[in-house]
Amino acid sequence: MTKQAFRELLEKGLFILDGATGIELQKQGMPLGVCPEQWVLENPDVIKNLQKRYIEAGSHGVYACTFGCNAIKLAEFGLEDQIESMNKALVQLSKEAVGDNGWVIGDLSPTGAQMFPLGLRHFEDIVIAYKKQVKALVEAGVDLFVIETMMDINEARAALIAVKETCDLPVMVSMTYEKNGYTLNGTDPKTAVITLQNLGADAVGCNCSTGPDDMIAIVKAMKPYAKVPLLVKPNAGLPRYENGKTTFDMDAETFAKYVLELVEAGANIIGGCCGSTPDFIKKISDKVKACKPLPWQTKQGSRITSERMMVTIGQDEPTIIVGERINPTGKKRLQEALRDKNMDYVVTLAKEQLEKGAAILDVNVGTSGIDEVEVMKLAVEQLSTFVKVPLCIDSSNIDAIEVALRIYPGRALVNSISLEKHKIERLLPIAKKYGAMFILLPLSDKGLPKSIEEKHHIIEAVYNHAKSLGYEKEDIIVDGLVTTVASNYNAAVETLETIEWCTREFGAGTIMGLSNISFGLPKRQLVNTAFLAMAIAKGLTMAIANPSDELLMHLKLACDVLATRDKDSLHYIQSFNEGKKKDHAPEAIKAEQELHTEKERLDTIRQMVVQGEKDSILDNVKKAVKENHLPKTIIEGYLIPAITRVGELFEDKTYFLPQLIMSAEAMKIAMDYLDPLLEDGKGHQQGEKKKVVIATVKGDIHDIGKNLVSLMLKNYGFDIYDLGKDVSREVIVAKAKEVDADIIALSALMTTTMLEMEHVIRLVKEEGLRAKIMIGGAVITNDYALEIGADGYSEDANTAVKLAYELTR
Known part of the structure; x- marks a missing residue:
């Protein structure tokens, strides 16, 4: 067919x-x-x-x-x-x-x-x-x-x-x-x-x-x-x-x-x-038989996605700020981090921009002394896991763009495609293959356009190439091509003319690299902010800018209200409502505002668990111990509250499985180091731990959920005996008997294997074990747990911890 x-x-x-x-x-x-x-x-x-x-x-x-x-x-x-x-x-x-x-x-x-x-x-x-x-x-x-x-x-x-x-x-x-x-x-x-x-x-x-x-x-x-x-x-x-x-x-x-x-x-x-x-x-x-199904759409609008959200770009939407800070140009610390493949710092820059209101993140890792393709791949893998908002893939290296688009779990924005031969012939088909939107940069092999007419011609020529591959104007964002007003007196006017033409005649969204306009001028913030206001009035839909610029971000909010892009001024009001400040940080990055003493070692450790920084946490835990912080204090005062906070974010659907896993793994790394250091009377004793035998039941080879429950329970001080997946009832019961388990935790993902849970429960009762039985999995319900005689049901790893505590009180 x-x-x-x-x-x-x-x-x-x-x-x-x-x-x-x-x-x-x-x-x-x-x-x-x-x-x-x-x-x-x-x-x-x-x-x-x-x-x-x-x-x-x-x-x-x-x-x-x-x-x-x-x-x-x-x-x-x-x-x-x-x-x-x-x-x-x-x-x-x-x-x-x-x-x-x-x-x-x-x-x-x-x-x-x-x-x-x-x-x-x-x-x-x-x-x-x-x-x-x-x-x-x-x-x-x-x-x-x-x-x-x-x-x-x-x-x-x-x-x-x-x-x-x-x-x-x-x-x-x-x-x-x-x-x-x-x-x-x-x-x-x-x-x-x-x-x-x-x-x-x-x-x-x-x-x-x-x-x-x-x-x-x-x-x-x-x-x-x-x-x-x-x-x-x-x-x-x-x-x-x-x-x-x-x-x-x-x-x-x-x-x-x-x-x-x-x-x-x-x-x-x-x-x-x-x-x-x-x-x-x-x-x-x-x-x-008599039903006539609805036809499907022919348009979808200008929309890009990450794994966990969609962003809409348009005249009726708030102006989108694309965070510009993941770009090593002039940033020595970022250059060093990229050379060291230190993605923790890249993620930190990303989260800081989200907190300030960036809706999309521009990702550029081009610097000397690195394999840009490899580093771009690492950056996209990490950012896609830790960051909720979509990414704009920015590079002059086509291979780096391609590897990013291939692994990116959403619909990305490519920055950028021009009429230059290598871009139009090679990069444009790559962008189309992976379904990306792209920024149309009005350049050709001849360089900068010498007139507004030439600029329009280039824009239309790139669009016609793209259209032949199946692109629509809604899939394209035109770059206004900002140059510095210090060297070109008409730079701002030319960009504004392009934005207005794209809005009123051509019919595509627009973007500009905002800070280019003020290069070489004093008080650049004033020029940038004024230029943004003028551009929004002409129809600008996106701007690449520094979201940490408070004046600029406040003006953007006000312009959206005045340009009828913020219905009932909801975004404006929300942004100035201190009680709802976390709405600017959808992943609740630093929503834990109590971390106001980040310079202190223990606060840093707590923050690393919340943010899932598993690559850096061990060094900080070791330093904390050398600074004479007691293992018990680190665990009970910082690690447990941190993973508890992660659980709250998971329940609120602010965090999802990837964030929960990364935080749990960061916690485990810290616990594995600290647990042997605990002394009598200063922490959890091995003999005091409640014992849990956990397994995915016979016939079921899925273990992602089971592994996470196992990890979370271990982090909360339970003694875990993980038997793996596809485990027979005899093996489960024998292990529970051997260790005198307090809990037997069973997982099943499929309806074809969930029945095995009842067989395990029956054998546990026949053998007279004292262990409580808790079950979970995608197809399991609380009613099912009651019907087969389980002692409890948990829908996810966080509630599994709470249930385990209840069953062992």
């Missing part, structure tokens, strides 16, 4: 997908703990009969049973050398099942690995793993692809890049959102759809985790920004435990009624996930 054929197919009406596979296979005898793909190949009639039933029920296409058939997951079962043969055989089974009556969709799922800097796998490792699977699926003859159940937007990007670099088949991408409307890593639906559709996804949507009722809000959030069809594949409500089996609380008729609301909200592609059977698909098919 071609991409065009896919769009034409969806323009005709709804595309109906299949329902659950894993749970249906278990009903047919697939045991826990096996590789599902291998079991299917050993029992081919099971999958063929199931997929035939889906087609008969009304599915237009089925997912080939290749969900976990990537190299990283297969390695868990020692099958990574069979990736090609297994994928091809599984596709063949689906082809035999559907015949000419439906499409066979190659299914890619999460690898279960964490990417650097949170894990050991680098972005390119993940791309390579997916490419091996994609190549086999293409050779097997799949009609299109789906990338599903993704919790990490950058892993979804890696899979999408793998498909794009291997073939031209259509590809759908489906994220998994929690009940709070965010993925585990903190991506919201509108941010995801902007990021993925610009990277080349042919459809974007959501699946698993929630029922159809909770997905209505997700579809409504995506719809205003979606230039591609929207996909939904909900669970059959919430899981529950009945008569020794996992069931779901929604029947097919109720499910189908909600599907009608999903179509009304904007869904174009409909199916079912966990708990949905062929009966569900039949009900859906019958219900939607």
Whole structure:
């Protein structure tokens, strides 16, 4: 199927997908703990009969049973050398099942690995793993692809890049959102759809985790920004435990009624996930026969994203300040940090700018004595993890820009592309490949334009090149090309003329490097501030500036009010409301305003935990000990309050999984050093620690959440026995008995493995262990915990700590 054929197919009406596979296979005898793909190949009639039933029920296409058939997951079962043969055989089974009556969709799922800097796998490792699977699926003859159940937007990007670099088949991408409307890593639906559709996804949507009722809000959030069809594949409500089996609380008729609301909200592609059977698909098919889905958008507006937020650029939006301080020109300390690959200082500069009101950060690492490509990659990896706002990738080195765009977990802004041959021929296609917006710099190989007419000609010429690649004017920000007024009397007037022309005639957003105008003049702040006011009056949408300039930032706020860019003066009022100052620092960087004594060693250590500075904390802890600060004081007075604050930020949804992991790891580094130094009567004693045996249950190879719970509990003084993933009930109970555990903590990510928790609980009771049992995982609920006899349920690592304290009081 071609991409065009896919769009034409969806323009005709709804595309109906299949329902659950894993749970249906278990009903047919697939045991826990096996590789599902291998079991299917050993029992081919099971999958063929199931997929035939889906087609008969009304599915237009089925997912080939290749969900976990990537190299990283297969390695868990020692099958990574069979990736090609297994994928091809599984596709063949689906082809035999559907015949000419439906499409066979190659299914890619999460690898279960964490990417650097949170894990050991680098972005390119993940791309390579997916490419091996994609190549086999293409050779097997799949009609299109789906990338599903993704919790990490950058892993979804890696899979999408793998498909794009291997073939031209259509590809759908489906994220998994929690009940709070965010993925585990903190991506919201509108941010995801902007990021993925610009990277080349042919459809974007959501699946698993929630029922159809909770997905209505997700579809409504995506719809205003979606230039591609929207996909939904909900669970059959919430899981529950009945008569020794996992069931779901929604029947097919109720499910189908909600599907009608999903179509009304904007869904174009409909199916079912966990708990949905062929009966569900039949009900859906019958219900939607007369439905005409809403068309998707043709415009999305000027929007860039990070992993965790979207920024809109436009005449009706507040003027965007792009923080300029991550640029080593004239900054010796930053130059030294870049040469030493000290990203902690780069992150510190970023956070300081966020606190002052920067909405985007310009990132330029070009300085002598470094490998700019390598350092740019490090900077983007760290900033993407620690900083919420989007990045503007700024370099004259095209290779450095390319590596940044490839790994960046959002839609970046490129600074900049001109009519110069190497930029228009090489950099422009790179920017388009990765879905980036770009700053159009009106320069050519002849140099600076000699007249306003030549400048306009260059702008239009670059746009025409970009348009041929699929860009729209909304994807471009024109640089006003500011020169210094000290050497060019007309510099300000020429820039203002360009801004006004772009606003009123050309129809694109504008930006300028503000401080260029005042170079060589005294009292530069006055010139810069006056120039910004004049430019905003002409329609300027963005300015690259120093957000630490208080006069400039205050004037910007006032201009937005006067230019009707700040509805009801909300931003202006909020910015001068001391009680809401943290709104200028969305990650609550230094929202812990009590850290007013940062020069003191212990305050610095506390701050490092809150900000997740794991590379620097050990040196500071060692110095604190040498300065005669007691280990007990450091732990109880600073480390514990710091990680508690991190937990509060996590509960407030100011922090998400990446920030929680980095802070917990910083805490662990400090604790690992201090714990052996504790003396009698001065700290936690080993014998006093409560013992926790923790594991991901048999059949489940996912351990990100379990690892974080383990790390957090250790940081709070619990004695942890981490048994890993895919652990049998016998091993769990034997370890708990051996150490006389106070708590057994169980994790399961999938509905197909959650039932194993009940078997563990039953064995614990049979053996008469005193241990309390707490459970958690993406598919687990408090009701489920009560039904299977667990002593408690926690939805995340922070609440797991609180629960552990309650269970051991």
